[in-house]
Amino acid sequence: MHTTLDLWSMLFVFMLATFVGFQVIQSVSRLLHTPLMSLTNAISAIAIVGSIIIAGEEKDTTSLILGCVAVAASMTNIVSGFLITDRMLKMFREKGRQQ
Amino acid sequence: MHTTLDLWSMLFVFMLATFVGFQVIQSVSRLLHTPLMSLTNAISAIAIVGSIIIAGEEKDTTSLILGCVAVAASMTNIVSGFLITDRMLKMFREKGRQQ
Amino acid sequence: MSAIEHLTQASYLAAAALFVFSLRWLSSPKTARQGVVAGVAGMSLAVFGTLLHPEIVSYTWIVVALVIGTVIGVPLSWVPLTAVPQRTALSHAFGGMAAGLVGTAKYMLWLQDGGLTSFRMFAIIVEVLLGYLTLTGSLMAAGKLQEVLPTRPITYKNQNIFNGLLMLVALASGAYLVWRPETWQLFPVVIVLSLAFGVLLVLPIGGADMPTVISLLNAYAGLAAVAMGFVLDNKLLIVAGALDGSSGFILSVIMCKAMNRSFSNVLFGAFGQVSATAAVGEAKAVKSATPQDVADILENASRVVVIPGYGMAVAQAQHRVRELYEQLAKRGIECRFAIHPVAGRMPGHMNVLLAEAEVPYTALAEMDDINPDMPQVDVAIVVGANDVVNPAARHDKSSPIFGMPIINADRAKTVIAIKRTMNPGFAGIDNELYSADNCLMAFGDAKAVLGDIVKAMSGESGIH
Amino acid sequence: MSAIEHLTQASYLAAAALFVFSLRWLSSPKTARQGVVAGVAGMSLAVFGTLLHPEIVSYTWIVVALVIGTVIGVPLSWVPLTAVPQRTALSHAFGGMAAGLVGTAKYMLWLQDGGLTSFRMFAIIVEVLLGYLTLTGSLMAAGKLQEVLPTRPITYKNQNIFNGLLMLVALASGAYLVWRPETWQLFPVVIVLSLAFGVLLVLPIGGADMPTVISLLNAYAGLAAVAMGFVLDNKLLIVAGALDGSSGFILSVIMCKAMNRSFSNVLFGAFGQVSATAAVGEAKAVKSATPQDVADILENASRVVVIPGYGMAVAQAQHRVRELYEQLAKRGIECRFAIHPVAGRMPGHMNVLLAEAEVPYTALAEMDDINPDMPQVDVAIVVGANDVVNPAARHDKSSPIFGMPIINADRAKTVIAIKRTMNPGFAGIDNELYSADNCLMAFGDAKAVLGDIVKAMSGESGIH
Numbered sequence A, B: 001m002h003t004t005l006d007l008w009s010m011l012f013v014f015m016l017a018t019f020v021g022f023q024v025i026q027s028v029s030r031l032l033h034t035p036l037m038s039l040t041n042a043i044s045a046i047a048i049v050g051s052i053i054i055a056g057e058e059k060d061t062t063s064l065i066l067g068c069v070a071v072a073a074s075m076t077n078i079v080s081g082f083l084i085t086d087r088m089l090k091m092f093r094e095k096g097r098q099q
Numbered sequence C, D: 001m002s003a004i005e006h007l008t009q010a011s012y013l014a015a016a017a018l019f020v021f022s023l024r025w026l027s028s029p030k031t032a033r034q035g036v037v038a039g040v041a042g043m044s045l046a047v048f049g050t051l052l053h054p055e056i057v058s059y060t061w062i063v064v065a066l067v068i069g070t071v072i073g074v075p076l077s078w079v080p081l082t083a084v085p086q087r088t089a090l091s092h093a094f095g096g097m098a099a100g101l102v103g104t105a106k107y108m109l110w111l112q113d114g115g116l117t118s119f120r121m122f123a124i125i126v127e128v129l130l131g132y133l134t135l136t137g138s139l140m141a142a143g144k145l146q147e148v149l150p151t152r153p154i155t156y157k158n159q160n161i162f163n164g165l166l167m168l169v170a171l172a173s174g175a176y177l178v179w180r181p182e183t184w185q186l187f188p189v190v191i192v193l194s195l196a197f198g199v200l201l202v203l204p205i206g207g208a209d210m211p212t213v214i215s216l217l218n219a220y221a222g223l224a225a226v227a228m229g230f231v232l233d234n235k236l237l238i239v240a241g242a243l244d245g246s247s248g249f250i251l252s253v254i255m256c257k258a259m260n261r262s263f264s265n266v267l268f269g270a271f272g273q274v275s276a277t278a279a280v281g282e283a284k285a286v287k288s289a290t291p292q293d294v295a296d297i298l299e300n301a302s303r304v305v306v307i308p309g310y311g312m313a314v315a316q317a318q319h320r321v322r323e324l325y326e327q328l329a330k331r332g333i334e335c336r337f338a339i340h341p342v343a344g345r346m347p348g349h350m351n352v353l354l355a356e357a358e359v360p361y362t363a364l365a366e367m368d369d370i371n372p373d374m375p376q377v378d379v380a381i382v383v384g385a386n387d388v389v390n391p392a393a394r395h396d397k398s399s400p401i402f403g404m405p406i407i408n409a410d411r412a413k414t415v416i417a418i419k420r421t422m423n424p425g426f427a428g429i430d431n432e433l434y435s436a437d438n439c440l441m442a443f444g445d446a447k448a449v450l451g452d453i454v455k456a457m458s459g460e461s462g463i464h
């Protein structure tokens, strides 16, 4: 009973998040489509949440290893994704240099 | 346990629906703000869902009466809200009459 | 979870999606009617999904209630368009009542079977408070708009202190109930205080300020539905309520901005009287014109802009306006309508009236789009509008409407203002536009004056 | 539910909201960096909320993994901007892998303790399939972009039939597993097939078509995160995954539209080779110009538009372009940049390169905004762009790019095209623009030619 009622909650969340996603992304400035790709990249590394639990539970060696690899992979995406996005965005200026 | 986990599902749904609402409403044409008021009016009569259950369970006379009054009130809003919205929208035309 | 329950949940999910599309399709008049279809489909799905609910033991009374609702609802949808604000308010009252009643019933039922967790109690308190407050507040608003109740603001000494105290008592009772849900004696106190609150909040607000109040009550009705969703653990209610809530909220913000009031002013202080600074300046000389004069001026124009306002609604002059539009179109004179966001007494008021008179919506222009063109316009005809064309908003820092965006009628080559007297409009202030060099006044009821202008033009149309 | 668990859930809710704001703030370069801050804040909240999880017995290995991730991640963010597509692809590979591994681990754990309901099994299958497919597919894409792998499309006989059969086997195994989750022998089959699938899907696609593929893989990585959310009953994963999924989806749709390909073509057929119709027409006569000629023409212009394309990226000529822009600005000559949505090899490619060279983004104009002005432009300088200025797209129904919206460079009074040879661009077709009467070719590497032009102009700037 619990998991199936929750299934519907999750479907509601999924549907609404998709609506939000479509609307938000459509309003992203065309100027910034490349940074958008790297930013969503970093955000989708939210998979780290699941990976940390698997790694931390240490139920058995296999799951520990799989979890740790997943944590490292996600962390790589988070770090590089946010850093490179910021690096690109820093370059967008209203005025040229020294003006 | 069940109700409190569900509390967070509900909060997620509420937050996302509010985001969707703000974005969708902001894109409603200014032309149509009066019909918008009557349409949301009809939609918020979704309270009928809760009212029907209270009335249908017939747990005791008081709840039956309260439920039925709520059903009737909500149904009034649904019927009049959708009908008047449609009546108004029918009047919006691209061309004048007979042209 | 049985197959039936899955079916119910699936219908709720689909209904939520349909509601979103319903509102989304209002983004253009082309798709708007489709939006109504989606709304009806969503609502039907939701109702059928609910009727499948296994806990329902008998359908008799539900059907009776549905029939009663339909019987009341259908005639309510026939009201004349000028009565739409009242109808909307009445409808919020019903919505608030439904939320309040369901909350009350749920409290009673859970009180018996011990299902009152503090979370549920909290949600019920919010639902009941918002529901009953919306009920009486909306009834008051409807009464003021229908002029059944006195429309002037009713104030008395220490009003704010009194309201604040009542609020405190209500919140304290609510908090105590959350802590000890079994003290049922406090529940009626919360109900009565909520009902009283709705009355007290709308009492000090003048009839003309009702549109903002109605939008805000719209938001409250939506939030009451959200709270009901939390009480009943129903996500569809939460979604629909949130959509409704954001709509009411956004509309009131739009009205505030267009009236240059701060938003906190609406959330708290809209519930305060509008200071009608009856600034009676020296009577300035104005030039007036007969309908025949106006017809002559129009014949020689090539670009005309009509600026309608509340006076057009009062005079029901929209059909005459359309006739004028047709006369101009016949002569190849460009005629557009400049719509100010708060012209009239509710958002979108002018659009609906002109649409009713079958003016094509493609001829309507928003303020920001038409203002840059105003200097190229030959004749601007102001039909019962006043505050929305008052140039003081642009330059007079002492004016109460200073900073409110206006339609720059004064920048047209010639301005013709149709109104009955030199009385001020909603904001209660004089309008220097009328004494401007390029402005001619055509005094009289808008419907009559426009009728005469059209007659003069059609009489000549043979000669032309 | 304990207080800690509430804290975790609250941090997830806040993180989800922050992610939405993060993307929302990308709607303008002014607020965009704020968006990164919101994203980082959301991610930190999510990680800290997770670390509170009571089921975590030791932090040692988690910290080790986090450190390793950081050590790899930091240098990965230093790649030159031309390598951004590869980096993005690599990053999708990591994301897919994480999803796949978590799904695998969850399957094994639940297999042991009997927690495998068919719903969970279904979600795991989706997660694992999308995850591993994204892993190998993205590695292939990165390899092709980095030219480690052959960039030409690799096709063989009956490719579609073979892929279809493999897909059938994978789906059948998945379905059987949902029915009987305990048949663990099938699980590795699903994994291997998913891995193979990623390779097979990207194999037949040419290197130049990778951007669309990358966006699509972005969407798949997002969906894998959504599936992980369903597996772990975690709403934050669902929200973040859905945001990512819609972003990938919308970007691929935008690319398709701008390239005039149908969308089904992307979902299924983007996975099909681009027919390179090497239409070798009769060699038409073209006029060529020296950098000095170009400098003279520019000196006498008053409105200049620069149209950059993939060639500017290859030549790394963006800094020379900025110098040209400064020379023109110094003379009071208006200079704007016309950015085609698919100029270059990824969405927004030109914008980032020009921003890197410190060209103010206010000087960049979108295609639809600048096209109406093109007839008033004195000189249009095409810097390494080809397909996006090919007039055949407007009128030649037989052309493979017919219907693709282009920048109307040919309508400018004079066109100067900088490229190395008469070779065609990405679409492999000739460009009639080059033989037009008003077009002059400046042959050579974009960086060198522009450098000479700038030198010629700055040499003269004293005289001017």
Ligand SMILES: NC(=O)c1ccc[n+]([C@@H]2O[C@H](COP(=O)([O-])OP(=O)(O)OC[C@H]3O[C@@H](n4cnc5c(N)ncnc54)[C@H](OP(=O)(O)O)[C@@H]3O)[C@@H](O)[C@H]2O)c1
Pocket (backbone or CB within 6 Å): C208, C209, C210, C211, C212, C255, C258, C259, C308, C309, C310, C311, C312, C314, C315, C341, C342, C343, C344, C345, C346, C347, C348, C349, C383, C384, C385, C386, C387, C388, C389, C418, C419, C420, C421, C422, C423, C424, C425, C426, C427, C444, C445, C446, C447
């Ligand atoms: N739209 C909304 O949502 C909303 C909400 C709240 C408040 N408001 C406020 O309402 C005002 C709207 O501005 P507005 O320019 O449309 O209206 P207004 O400033 O209220 O002026 C209306 C004018 O119409 C004239 N009038 C009345 N009856 C007439 C008749 N039968 N024939 C001809 N003229 C007639 C009146 O002058 P005479 O008496 O001399 O004829 C009056 O000056 C703004 O101040 C706005 O802030 C609007």
Ligand SMILES: NC(=O)c1ccc[n+]([C@@H]2O[C@H](COP(=O)([O-])OP(=O)(O)OC[C@H]3O[C@@H](n4cnc5c(N)ncnc54)[C@H](OP(=O)(O)O)[C@@H]3O)[C@@H](O)[C@H]2O)c1
Pocket (backbone or CB within 6 Å): D208, D209, D210, D211, D212, D255, D258, D259, D308, D309, D310, D311, D312, D314, D315, D341, D342, D343, D344, D345, D346, D347, D348, D349, D383, D384, D385, D386, D387, D388, D389, D418, D419, D420, D421, D422, D423, D424, D425, D426, D427, D444, D445, D446, D447
């Ligand atoms: N942006 C995206 O997201 C995306 C995604 C997928 C596909 N595409 C496709 O990519 C194409 C983009 O069009 P485009 O006009 O930007 O590029 P293009 O059509 O590929 O043309 C690039 C031109 O640059 C010249 N070039 C190359 N290296 C050069 C150098 N070092 N110096 C000077 N010129 C150089 C080449 O001519 P020479 O060899 O003669 O020098 C070539 O004609 C479109 O067909 C689009 O559909 C774009």
